[in-house]
Amino acid sequence: MTEQLIDSPDTPHSFHTGFVAIIGRPNVGKSTLMNKLIGQKVSITSKKAQTTRHRINGVLTEGDTQYIFVDTPGFQTKHGGALNRVLNRNVSQALGEVDVVVWVIEAMKFTSQDEAVLNILPRETPVILVVNKVDALERKNDLLPFVQKLSTRFDFAQIIPVSAKNGIQTDVLLNQIKPYLPENPPFFDEDDITDRPTRFLATEIIREKVFRLSGDEVPYGCTVEIELFQEEGKLYRIAAAILVEREAHKGMLIGKDGERLKRIASESRADMERLFGCKVFLEVWIKVRQGWADSESSLRKLGYE
Numbered sequence: 001m002t003e004q005l006i007d008s009p010d011t012p013h014s015f016h017t018g019f020v021a022i023i024g025r026p027n028v029g030k031s032t033l034m035n036k037l038i039g040q041k042v043s044i045t046s047k048k049a050q051t052t053r054h055r056i057n058g059v060l061t062e063g064d065t066q067y068i069f070v071d072t073p074g075f076q077t078k079h080g081g082a083l084n085r086v087l088n089r090n091v092s093q094a095l096g097e098v099d100v101v102v103w104v105i106e107a108m109k110f111t112s113q114d115e116a117v118l119n120i121l122p123r124e125t126p127v128i129l130v131v132n133k134v135d136a137l138e139r140k141n142d143l144l145p146f147v148q149k150l151s152t153r154f155d156f157a158q159i160i161p162v163s164a165k166n167g168i169q170t171d172v173l174l175n176q177i178k179p180y181l182p183e184n185p186p187f188f189d190e191d192d193i194t195d196r197p198t199r200f201l202a203t204e205i206i207r208e209k210v211f212r213l214s215g216d217e218v219p220y221g222c223t224v225e226i227e228l229f230q231e232e233g234k235l236y237r238i239a240a241a242i243l244v245e246r247e248a249h250k251g252m253l254i255g256k257d258g259e260r261l262k263r264i265a266s267e268s269r270a271d272m273e274r275l276f277g278c279k280v281f282l283e284v285w286i287k288v289r290q291g292w293a294d295s296e297s298s299l300r301k302l303g304y305e
């Protein structure tokens with residue numbers, strides 16, 4: 001259901017923008033790597049996890065390429081055993097929706113938690129294996145057999161030994177990610193590091209309309225996810241999905257002849273325009289995602305909110 005949608009002009013461009021998930025068990029050096037990749041341009045705004053499938057952690061624009069680094073909740077927990085609980089279909093699905101997955105492990109240390117991550121790697125998305133902390137290797141010669149063994153476990157797009165701490169081979173990693181990012185205009189201004197506050201407000205506005213306009217029929221577990229958030233001068237182009245658990249909930253929210261969804265979208269857009277002080281093109285649709293609420297509540301139990 002489209003409230004308003006404009007097509008971008010069909011002009012040729014060779015800019016590449018895409019989403020990169022950096023995943024791995026705790027303590028392998030994901031944050032260190034991210035900071036090194038993004039450099040001084042970014043200070044990660046918040047470590048607080050959300051129940052969205054992806055959380056934008058940082059944006060790096062370099063020449064004709066924009067890397068958007070995202071977190072996938074479920075890989076961030078430090079609680080023992082929790083990793084397995086959240087390594088579910090949703091996480092796997094979320095990983096399938098980025099352009100590249102960077103899986104970080106520690107050189108010479110492959111634990112059962114790494115094994116759990118290995119088991120949910122997406123099949124359709126390129127996965128680059130990063131073997132971190134090579135600076136701390138006692139015997140450099142051990143690295144090759146370690147890497148060779150891992151290469152038999154999964155069809156990795158690349159395997160790159162790095163030291164996130166010392167910046168060894170991190171530029172190589174960026175170059176290897178680059179070819180997998182699709183041709184797209186930049187989604188963020190060059191200096192932007194995160195759009196999280198505005199995105200968050202956008203989800204809250206839509207959620208508020210959903211709850212207000214669906215009254216008692218509010219489907220339990222309904223949530224909103226921003227799928228596209230693009231600033232084009234004085235225009236925000238936003239695409240959002242309302243996630244519900246059941247087909248019947250979807251019908252409820254769409255309403256007779258799509259009336260309810262239309263109202264949700266148009267009232268949301270009006271609020272956003274007022275709040276953001278610019279024109280908003282908003283596209284809203286409804287997706288059925290079974291088990292969403294379960295996963296959300298399980299994430300909550302883990303301290304996510």
Ligand SMILES: Nc1nc2c(ncn2[C@@H]2O[C@H](COP(=O)(O)OP(=O)(O)OP(=O)(O)O)[C@@H](O)[C@H]2O)c(=O)[nH]1
Nearest residue numbers: 025026027028029030031032133136163164165166
């Ligand atoms: N020797 C060495 N230590 C590193 C390297 N990268 C990260 N570390 C250290 O490993 C520890 C964990 O690093 P983080 O970046 O916090 O790891 P993380 O994977 O983000 O951890 P969680 O937030 O728990 O998921 C820190 O003490 C880092 O200094 C590296 O390349 N070499």
